[in-house]
Amino acid sequence: xxxxxxxxxxxxxxxxxxxxxxxxxxxxxxxxxxxxxxxxxxxxxxxxxxxxxxxxxxxxxxxxxxxxxxxxxxxxxxxxxxxxxxxxxxxxxxxxxxxxxxxxxxxxxxxxxxxxxxxxxxxxxxxxxxxxxxxxxxxxxxxxxx
Numbered sequence: 001x002x003x004x005x006x007x008x009x010x011x012x013x014x015x016x017x018x019x020x021x022x023x024x025x026x027x028x029x030x031x032x033x034x035x036x037x038x039x040x041x042x043x044x045x046x047x048x049x050x051x052x053x054x055x056x057x058x059x060x061x062x063x064x065x066x067x068x069x070x071x072x073x074x075x076x077x078x079x080x081x082x083x084x085x086x087x088x089x090x091x092x093x094x095x096x097x098x099x100x101x102x103x104x105x106x107x108x109x110x111x112x113x114x115x116x117x118x119x120x121x122x123x124x125x126x127x128x129x130x131x132x133x134x135x136x137x138x139x140x141x142x143x144x145x146x
Contacts, residue, residue, distance in 0.1 A: 050136075050143035053086065057140060064100040064116050070146045073097050074133055075105055079117035084137055086144065087119040087130035098130065105130065 053067045054076045064077035066089060073089035075098065087105070089098045096109035104122060105114040112126035119130035135144045 048146050050138075051146045052141050053135065053144050054142040055140060056082075056084070056137055056142060059084065059142070062103060064105070066100055067142075069133065069144050074144075075100055075116075075130070076135065076142055077116050082137070084135055084142055085117065085119075086133040086135045086142070087114075088133060089130070091126055092121075092128045092130065093124070093126040 051069060053069055053074065054065060056078075059065050059076055059078040061078050061081050064075050067074050067076050067086075069086075074086050075089045076084065076086045077100075078084055089105075090096075091098050091107040091109065091112055093107065093110055093112050096107050098105045098107045098112075098114065100106075100116070101113075104116045105119075107113070107126065110125055112124055113122040114120065114126070114130050115122055119132060121127075121129055133144055135142050137143070
């Protein structure tokens with residue numbers, strides 16, 4: 001094998017790895033950071049219509065549910081009555097789908113645990129909190145800008 005062939009193969013591997021990393025990073029992004037319902041949002045609407053992600057009545061007070069936004073998994077919590085917050089359900093460790101638990105979110109792959117009201121890591125190996133998603137409640141429906 002010639003040095004040129006090795007260099008070319010290495011270049012292809014490096015380029016492929018960078019592309020894969022960029023694609024995975026893009027997959028874990030659900031939407032820009034947001035705040036609890038009723039607060040200001042940093043999300044850009046981009047002219048798209050709000051999307052219904054849940055009904056307020058379906059989210060237990062002090063609990064959470066799984067939902068989707070643009071086909072991606074999210075978690076929607078109601079830490080206190082009428083206070084709604086949502087997060088990406090993609091674990092910040094290795095991209096597994098996190099599930100709602102008792103007052104927390106649990107990753108079934110490597111047992112990371114996240115606070116159900118803040119998305120902060122309770123127990124690793126996840127290196128960072130779940131990404132917040134801007135939501136609001138209108139007429140008993142939880143809406144997010146897609």
